[in-house]
Amino acid sequence: MTIEDLGRAAALWVAFVGGLFVLRKVVPGKVHQGQLLKDGTRKSYKLNAFVILLLVCAFLGAGQATHLFSLSTVHRLFWPLLVVGNVFAVLETLWLFAVGRRARRARGAELKSVAHDLWFGAELNPDLWGVDLKMFAYVPSLIGLLVLNLSFAVVQWEELGHLTTRMMLYETFFTIYVFNYFQFEYGMLHTWDVIAENFGFMLVWGDAPFVPFFYSIGGWFVLRNPNPMAAWEAVALCTLFAVGLWVFRGTNQQKHDYKENPTAPIWGKTPETVGGKLLVSGFWGIGRKLNYTGELMVYFSWTLCSGAESIVPYVLPLWLVCLFSHRAWRDDQRCRAKYGALWDEYCRRARFRMIPFVY
Numbered sequence: 001m002t003i004e005d006l007g008r009a010a011a012l013w014v015a016f017v018g019g020l021f022v023l024r025k026v027v028p029g030k031v032h033q034g035q036l037l038k039d040g041t042r043k044s045y046k047l048n049a050f051v052i053l054l055l056v057c058a059f060l061g062a063g064q065a066t067h068l069f070s071l072s073t074v075h076r077l078f079w080p081l082l083v084v085g086n087v088f089a090v091l092e093t094l095w096l097f098a099v100g101r102r103a104r105r106a107r108g109a110e111l112k113s114v115a116h117d118l119w120f121g122a123e124l125n126p127d128l129w130g131v132d133l134k135m136f137a138y139v140p141s142l143i144g145l146l147v148l149n150l151s152f153a154v155v156q157w158e159e160l161g162h163l164t165t166r167m168m169l170y171e172t173f174f175t176i177y178v179f180n181y182f183q184f185e186y187g188m189l190h191t192w193d194v195i196a197e198n199f200g201f202m203l204v205w206g207d208a209p210f211v212p213f214f215y216s217i218g219g220w221f222v223l224r225n226p227n228p229m230a231a232w233e234a235v236a237l238c239t240l241f242a243v244g245l246w247v248f249r250g251t252n253q254q255k256h257d258y259k260e261n262p263t264a265p266i267w268g269k270t271p272e273t274v275g276g277k278l279l280v281s282g283f284w285g286i287g288r289k290l291n292y293t294g295e296l297m298v299y300f301s302w303t304l305c306s307g308a309e310s311i312v313p314y315v316l317p318l319w320l321v322c323l324f325s326h327r328a329w330r331d332d333q334r335c336r337a338k339y340g341a342l343w344d345e346y347c348r349r350a351r352f353r354m355i356p357f358v359y
């Protein structure tokens, strides 16, 4: 890794994140209201990530097609970009820490320990020039992940003159996932990170560099796997991906619809609830965390594209199994504290967390 490459990576990073920030600010988008906050207010969010994604794809497609640039540069600068991403996360955390504690002092709010405020963050929803930074962080994170993954396909195209079936499936699954993610951006407003977690190093580093650089790990193995894929394998992977996406997206959508309108039909029927607060219809009556299950199926589907030659790409879905198990447990604690006996009743009605009859 040379100093020149680090300099190029830093310039690329600043242009990418800065460009997305400007787009977030200027591109029109529908304004959504966030969940009710502890102080009784709601925050407004302009959500335009889907349009930004389309603009970025058009820009990358045009640049690639006209040979103005090649995404293989991103692949070549993978490691310098990773270093820059880590430095950026540390700097952003320090800035959030300083600004957040200053704001808390000005409000006369209690200050937690330095370690707590650095790791978990001092503020729930910090803004910069009217842009909510926590919701914005998903934009470079997920679009960055897509760009890194696409760079594997470009490298294979430049080396072989064609894409393998593995690569085509891998790229198709990821691209659908990211498009679907941003098409459902409003659903993020009801997720735990947005409603309950402050914005500190844990989320800053998790969004970038961790997600783009670690979640693209399978690309390295898809790129270098010359073994053909049998038709039945391709069909099985497409099925796993499609069912996983249906469960993942369907579960999150049902909760979102319920939070927006508690009487909106689910699977054609008026939703059943526990105490008018917890949904027990649709996926939420089958398991308490089927959104995690569906997402795991999606992750396994694209990891399996890399084949069985190495265990390394499987570290990603296995890591997610651990993350989701721990997260499900933490969310369980949170909901028991918030809903009390209603949560116990809900757990009796929806007995399993992630795998019906197993867990």
Ligand code: NDP
Pocket (backbone or CB within 6 Å): 190, 191, 192, 193, 195, 248, 252, 255, 277, 278, 279, 280, 284, 289, 291, 292, 295, 327, 331, 334, 335, 338, 346
């Ligand atoms: P959830 O979307 O399940 O949100 C949990 C919150 O939903 C609870 O705290 C509670 O909040 C509310 N809730 C729980 N059960 C019910 C119910 N039955 N009826 C109504 N409200 C309910 O979890 P996450 O925020 O953790 O995850 C959101 C998505 O993000 C998931 O699809 C997950 O897969 C994905 N994710 C992906 C990660 C990745 O790295 N790929 C990492 C983390 C998450 P309240 O009632 O207070 O609103």
